[in-house]
Amino acid sequence: MQIEQGPIRPPSEASSLLIRVTRNCPWNKCTFCITYKGEQFSRRPVEDVQRDIDSIARVVKQVRQISLNNGLDGRVNGKVVNEAGSRYGYLHYHVAQWLYYGGKNVFLQDANSLVLKTSELVQIIQYLRIILPSVERVTMYARANTVTRKSTGELQELREAGLDRIHMGMESGSDIVLKKILKGITANQLIEAAQKIKASGISLCWYIMPGLGGREHTREHSLETAAVINQGNPEYMRFRTLSVLKNTPLYDMMASGAFTPLDEDEVVTEQRLLLESLKGATTTVVSDHMRNLLQELQGTLPGDQNKLLGIIDHYLGMTPQEKANFQLGRRAGVYVTMHDMQDPSKSLYVEKLLNNINSPEQLKTVLAKLRSQ
Ligand code: SF4
Structure with a gap:
């Protein structure tokens, strides 16, 4: 069968x-x-x-x-x-x-x-x-522009039939970034789709892609994504960090210099700016994708906003050696969260791996490779 x-x-x-x-x-x-x-x-x-x-x-x-x-x-x-x-x-x-x-x-x-x-x-x-x-x-x-083509009545019919949640790849709330990545949707369509979905009683989960604006648009990507989340107020927002994969147009843009990927710290800094710019949203933040460095970013706004920022600040406050250890351990699958670094059997194992890496540049290459797997 x-x-x-x-x-x-x-x-x-x-x-x-x-x-x-x-x-x-x-x-x-x-x-x-x-x-x-x-x-x-x-x-x-x-x-x-x-x-x-x-x-x-x-x-x-x-x-x-x-x-x-x-x-x-x-x-x-x-x-x-x-x-x-x-x-x-x-x-x-x-x-x-x-x-x-x-x-x-x-x-x-x-x-x-x-x-x-x-x-x-x-x-x-x-x-x-x-x-x-x-x-x-x-x-x-579902894609946002498909949602906007349905009437709220149609979405209600789906809700009544038993559709409970729509997962949507929002990726970014920045029109510049959405255009650059050929997403085929706009920030306004995202907001309209969110409003329709919520009016129908269906739950909405948005997927945000840290790093997607590259160094060129990291600020717009954070601030404008936060602005769209503030207006759309989905029940869930989930981080799904960018990994530039071979055989994609983005990989070619990276190779030609038209797109500059963020390093691990820059991605986390971008997430911080996004989270601190969320005002009024009652969304639950989830970081359950394996490509996310900080899987412990989990909480419901607005009450958990300081807790989420505190997790990020804890990471950003590590020494360069601790960060290197965590990044490699996380990407190699030894750690799930920063807490795992307290286990000496794990942290010493990662330290041994780190000893085989000769420079910060080599570490960046290794991390990028591990992240794309
Ligand atoms: S991210 Fe991939 S699957 Fe989703 S809309 Fe774009 S091309 Fe389609």
Whole structure:
């Protein structure tokens, strides 16, 4: 048994069931993005998606049977997940793992499935919630200009059908930066989209990309992104730090000198300016992407603003040697947060790695390489 799935989902949907309703990205022009390069966008017919949902329901029954055979009353533990995967393959493993995490969350792939007719999406979401009754949360990615083309009434229909959250790659609130990276949206469209989504009762999560303005536009990037967040006031904003990947137009711009990437400290300084410029937003700030240096940046505004700035100041106040140790340990996967540096077995290990690096320039190259992996 097989279903169709796309390549990515947001970090917060790591334990979600993935259901593909469109293929690839209908825009596919952002200069930093490689995910769907060379792939054609297409819409999946509603019947095909429904057939996938039916297949998932059959797999759910098989996984529950494995659980019963193990005397677990239908509960799914690690043993059931492994047995489902080894006996039947990837789909059973994915569904069993989803059940292991409660079988509650579903993410509709790919990059902008809101381009489907509202009636089709409503049909899919309603069907999904009937066939898989354990589902409590349904989310998807959408582009701001697609949202602005829908009426608030259409978004309300989707909310009533059971769409709970829209994840949106905002990247920047600066029109200069948005234009430079060919995002195809404006700051005003972002604000309008946020207002419509919130009026419909759907939750909104914006993804911000520190570093995206380069040295050329770091200040506008921070200040204007903060201004858009202040007006859009999404429920969540998540940092997803830029990494300039090979085979992207941004990489070519970097090679030609038209884009100068920020180093680790400059990115954190940019984040600080953004966070200190947030006024009036009640957003929850999350830093759960592996490319972020400071994963501990987590809190809800306005109450946690000083706590978030304090985390950044703690980092910026480290000695150059401590910073080098943390940056390398973080990028090499030894540390998750700055707190991990207090573990001598970890910090001494990173110190040994650092001894093999001969200069600050070499460290920058190593960090950039690790960050792009
Ligand atoms: S809209 Fe998203 S998926 Fe599409 S090219 Fe831009 S960043 Fe990539």
